Amino acid sequence: MDVNSKLNKLMTERGWTRYKLAKECGLSESTLANVFSRNTMPSLATLETICLGFKISLSQFFAEDEMIECTPELKDLFEAWRYLTPDQKEAVLAVMKAMRNQ
Numbered sequence: 346m347d348v349n350s351k352l353n354k355l356m357t358e359r360g361w362t363r364y365k366l367a368k369e370c371g372l373s374e375s376t377l378a379n380v381f382s383r384n385t386m387p388s389l390a391t392l393e394t395i396c397l398g399f400k401i402s403l404s405q406f407f408a409e410d411e412m413i414e415c416t417p418e419l420k421d422l423f424e425a426w427r428y429l430t431p432d433q434k435e436a437v438l439a440v441m442k443a444m445r446n447q
Contacts, residue, residue, distance in 0.1 A: 348386050351406065355399055370398025 356366055363381070367374045372394055380387045380395075387395070389403075396406050402415065415423075429437065 348392070349381055352381070352395065355401075359399075366395070366398055370395050372398075 352366075356362070359365075361369070363377050364374060366372075367377050372391070376391065377395075380391065386392075392406070393403055396403055399406075405415075426434065426437075
């Protein structure tokens with residue numbers, strides 16, 4: 346994976362400049378300039394900080410398919426889902442599918 350291309354893609358999708366990314370993730374502009382100018386993989390800590398600025402996880406960053414941003418509502422849903430029985434999960438999915446088809 347070309348990390349710089351992915352970073353540029355994420356910035357373009359959001360309409361961000363490197364300055365905006367620096368502000369969102371709390372890194373200095375010079376740190377980000379080094380990431381882009383070296384065209385090498387940044388350290389894991391730096392990449393994680395950048396991902397926090399984008400409000401995505403490292404796994405979302407490296408995902409090849411469409412990214413789904415994990416909003417607070419989705420986090421609540423996933424947390425509740427963990428405690429459902431298989432029958433309850435099946436019932437919830439049936440209700441959600443029915444609602445989607447209305």
